[in-house]
Amino acid sequence: MSQQKKIAILGSTGSIGVNTLDVVEKFSDKFEITALTANNNIDLIEAQIKKFKPSIAVIGEEEKARKLSEKIGDICSVLYGAKGLNEMAKETDYDILVSSLVGFAGLSPTIEGIKRGKRIALANKETLVAAGEYVMKLAEKHNSEIIPVDSEHSAIFQTLVGEDRKNLRKIILTASGGPFFSKTAEELKSVTIEEALNHPNWSMGNKVTIDSATMMNKGLEMIEARWLFNLPKEKIEPLIHPQSIIHSMVEFNDGSIKAQLSMPDMRLPIQYALSYPERLPAQFVDTDFAKLSALTFHKPDYEKFRCLQLAFDVMEQGGLKPCIMNAANEIAVDKFLNGQIKFSEIPDVIESALEKIEMNFTDELETIFECDRLTRELFNQ
C-alpha cells in the first residue's frame, strides 16, 4: 500500500479548490485532505468537510466559525481569519499546500508553508507578483518545491522537464486574449460588467475573469514566470492564442519549441502539481484534434490592453512596483465590479497608484506588506 500524501487547501471553495478536491476524490488512494479553508461559503465548506474529513478548517470570520462548528460537530476544529490561516499553515500536518486563495491574503500562509519546506502547489499569483524575490530565496533556503498550478506555468514547467534550463531561449506565454480580444480601444470604454465576466474558454472566479478581460492576468503571469523560472524580461513573450489549447511554449537555443496542450481543464495542471514527478492516469480531458477549430496566434496589442504594458513596465522596474500594481489592480477590479469605475479606467487607477506611492525597497516581507497596505489606503480616503 502506497502512502497517501496529505494535502491542505488554502481556498477550498474557489474554482481551484473545488477542482483540487475532484482530483483528490479520484485518487483517494494517493491523497488525503488535512485542511480546508474558505472565506464566506459556509455551505460548500460544510459539505467538503463532511466528505473529506480534514483535521482542521478555517473560515473568514469568528461568527461564521461558530456557525460552521455547530454544523459539522466534532469532525474537525474550526479557526478563522488571517490568523487562523497562518496557524493552519504553520501547524497542520500536510505534505502539499495548495495555495489557491485569490489576492494578497494568500501570501502570508503560503510563506508559512515554504518555511516548513513543504511543496507548494501555487495558484495564488500575488505570492510571486508582490514578493517573488523574497519567496524564491526563501523556498531555496528551506528546500520547498514550488510547483505552478496555473495552466500556463504548468505548461512551461512540464515542457522544461528533462531539459537543461541554460538552453532556454524564451518562454511563450499564451493568452486567450479574453472576451475583448476583437474589440477596439474605443469599444472597450463602454463594456459592461456582464460582458467582462463572460470568458470564452475558462470558468474562473470574478477577479481572475476581469483580470483576463484587461489582460492584467497575463501581466501578472509574466511577473510570476519571471520569478518561477528566474528569467529576464527579454525571455518572456506573451502571445494571443484565442483557442486556449496550447497552454504555453518554450523555445530552446537551437530553435526547437516544445508546447504543452490539451482541452482546457484545470484538473490537469492541479493533478500534475500534486503528483509531480509522477503522472497519474486520468480521463479528465480528452483532446480530439480532428474536432478542434484551427489554432491561431496573434501579437498582443499593448496600446489597447494597457494593463499588459503596465505589467511589463513594473517587471522591468522591479522593487515594490509589482506589489503596488497588484494591490491597485485588486482595488480597481473591485471598483469596476461595484460599478464605481468604467472598465477602461482600471489601468488609470493602477497608474495613479504607481505615481503616488513612494517607498524604499528592502527585501523584507514587512516592506512588501506595508507597501500593499499603503496602496490600498490610497483608495480608502
Place this chain on the structure above:
Amino acid sequence: MSQQKKIAILGSTGSIGVNTLDVVEKFSDKFEITALTANNNIDLIEAQIKKFKPSIAVIGEEEKARKLSEKIGDICSVLYGAKGLNEMAKETDYDILVSSLVGFAGLSPTIEGIKRGKRIALANKETLVAAGEYVMKLAEKHNSEIIPVDSEHSAIFQTLVGEDRKNLRKIILTASGGPFFSKTAEELKSVTIEEALNHPNWSMGNKVTIDSATMMNKGLEMIEARWLFNLPKEKIEPLIHPQSIIHSMVEFNDGSIKAQLSMPDMRLPIQYALSYPERLPAQFVDTDFAKLSALTFHKPDYEKFRCLQLAFDVMEQGGLKPCIMNAANEIAVDKFLNGQIKFSEIPDVIESALEKIEMNFTDELETIFECDRLTRELFNQ
C-alpha cells in the same frame, strides 16, 4: 578545448547529408567528418571531400571511384559499392553514424555501426521498417543509441525527454497530408509525376516525396515509431496537420499532451541527433507565431490513401510483411517515376507482392535480406 565528435555520413549528397554538413560546418569546433558516401553525385562529393577532409569516401561504382580518386588526389581513400559502405561502417573511426541512405541499401552498413556500439543518427526508414525487431535487439545488446533524424520521430523523442515512458498513452504522428490531401480518390488516378513531386512544405528526395504523396511515408514512419519507442499499434495515431509546424505529439496518461514544433527545417532534428543530450545554440529556424497561418488537424482518409492502410495492416501482421511492403513500395515508386504505372496503382503493386511472397519469418538478418530480394525479383521478370 572540447573534443570534437567524429561523424560518418551514409549518403552525404542527399538532402539529409547536405543538411548534416551544414550543421557540422556551423559547429566545426564540436564535430568533424571522417567519412562521406554518395551513390552517383561525384561533383558534389568531390566538393564535400575538399571542404571537410574525411579519411575515407565511398561511391556507387568502381569506375566512379577511379574518377573521384583522380579528382581529390590524396585527401582520402575511395571505396565503392555495398562492400565499400560496409567496410567504411566497420573500420572508419567515428562516434556517430548518420544513416541517411535512401532505401534498403542503408540497412547493412547501419547494422555495422550498431555492432560497434556507435550512436546512429537514423534517417534511413528501412532499417526499422524491414528489420526493426532485429535492429532494436542488436542496438540494446551493443549499447548503441539510435537517435531519430526524421522530424516526426525527433519530435517524439524530444517530447519524451525527462518523462517516464510507462506514462505514455499514445503518440500522435503528424503528417502534412502531402500534395494530394484535398484531391478525391477519383482525381488521384490521373495525377502526374510533376504534381506528385511538388511537396507543399518540405524539400526532399524524389522517393521520399512520392512516399509523402501516397502517405506511405507516414505508414513507414508508424512502423519505425513502433520499434523505436516499443509501442503497440493502438498507441500510434497518425494525424493530418497540413502546415507541418507541429512535428509530432505525445499524449500522457493524465491527458497532458506535449508537442515539439518549429518552422520546418531538417537541420534542427539533425543537429539534435548529433548534440543530444545537449542542445547547441543555432539560428537555423525562427518561428514567428504571429505570422503563421492557422494550424489545422484532420483525420487521415485510409480509403483514399490505401498505402497508409496497408502499412497499418502489415504493422499488425508483423513478421516479414513490413519488409515485403517496403521493397514492393520502392519498386512501385520507381515504376511510377519511370512512367510505367499510374499513381493510383502504387498500392496495387504492394498488395500483389504481399499476396505472392510466402516465406517463414525467422528473426535473422539473412531472412530479411532474402525476403527483400525475392520481393524485388517478383517485378524483374
